[in-house]
Amino acid sequence: MSLYLAITCIATSQAAKLDRSPEALEKGATIYHRACIFCHGIAGKGDGPAAFFASSYSAPRPKDFTRKDYKFRSTISGELPTDQDLFRTITNGIPGYMPPFEGLTETERWNVIAYIKTFSPAFQTEHVNTLITLEMPPRPATSDSIARGRMMYLELECHVCHGLDATGHGPVHTQGDLKDNTGLPIQPTNLTNLPSFKNGASPQDIARTILTGLDGAPMPSYASAFSSPDTSIWHMVNYVLSLSTATQP
Template sequence: MGLRQAFLWRFNHPRQAKACGLMMSLMASLIFSHQSAFAVESGGHNSSERGKRLYEESCLFCHGEVGQGDGPDAFSLGAYSAPRPRAFTGGEYKFRSTPSGEPPTDYDLFETMTNGIPGFMPSFRGLPEEDRWAIVTYIKQFSTIFQEIAGTPVVLPPGPLPATTASIIRGHELYALLDCAKCHGPEAMMPGGLYEQGELRDRRELDILPRDLHNLPSFKNGHQPRDIAKSILTGLDGTPMASYQEALSPHPEDIWHLVNYLMSLSPQ
């Protein structure tokens, strides 16, 4: 009996296996975060060795030994479940402040690690800040993209703007004008037509769900106005979610109206 069969044998449904995998990941991260704090106090390692050790303690379980997104927890998801843990070797990142096609900034990586991804990746806020930076440095060495391009953050227009009725109405108009409904559904009631047609896929050609826009806390890249604006302007590389920076360039302030509309959809 292989490891996968042995793991799945314990559960009646792959979702149970996935939930267990996530629990194990959380437990491991809690245990290892304590060990890491201890290691910092004891000192005596250079930054690279420290980053490697911290990565192996905190990230390897999902992202794999050499950053291919193939750790034991990824294995337990099954080959056709998406989204999968990030493969750092590909150099492609969804959550960035940089234009489509550019790598994230160091701070983007630090922020994702600190905040986690709701429903998918735990927050590593429990690790000391210097440990999180050491992991950022270590993660970057998995792909040459960071040596090739220095990601430059997009500049957000002044804002956010107050969520007035007029602003929300303008945001609603933009939702229609920018064809958001094709993926997220009319009135943001998921799923949209492209999902129904099986056309929304990630870079591995696995089906992925568009974000439920009525559940603000589930937004993977953060749910503050600036987080939402960043996701819309930069796009989520590796998914069909494109950058709307060019489309919003005639009236840059429109991004805040769109954000106000999206935020108005979730119960307060």
């Protein structure tokens, strides 16, 4: 077992809902070619005909499905996402960059997930059996909790990228040092703008992002900074949530 003590490690079936039959894969391919190919490309390399325009000379570009590092996961850093992680991203989209595809039926979304997973052999050879689960209820956002969250924000040095004012202008970013794995400059999330959170804006989404990091981007996993059983992550979440509610009366 890894040293991620903050997380509960459970064995799970990666494909509880996933139909990998040839029929399902064929349906998934059809949907992929109608809906996904324009950004992600026919071979899933993230090089579709519209892939350049959304962010051009900055990150993020559309996901290259042939690579195994995924940003939006419930798994520890370096591991593949679960099917449920992929389903969540397709359903909700990525604020700013990928529209939600909840217009596809659930079956269609599972079919396209089955097809997407054929682009990387890692999905066949590596089994995801360690998940970060966040079953603890969020702590109430009391002023004490938010203040403790602010203290953690500083102690864990979140501000070096996100800035003391949390608007995404920390010193490492302003020095131009932040790049994603493809070498494109990347902007830390403005934590005062909740709707822009790419990995979701619910308390669980925020906690998951902090614990797992965003593989492929500079955002690291903070799992080792939280001990188990530890509810202090929710102080941090409450603080982050408070940054937006303060500016959105």
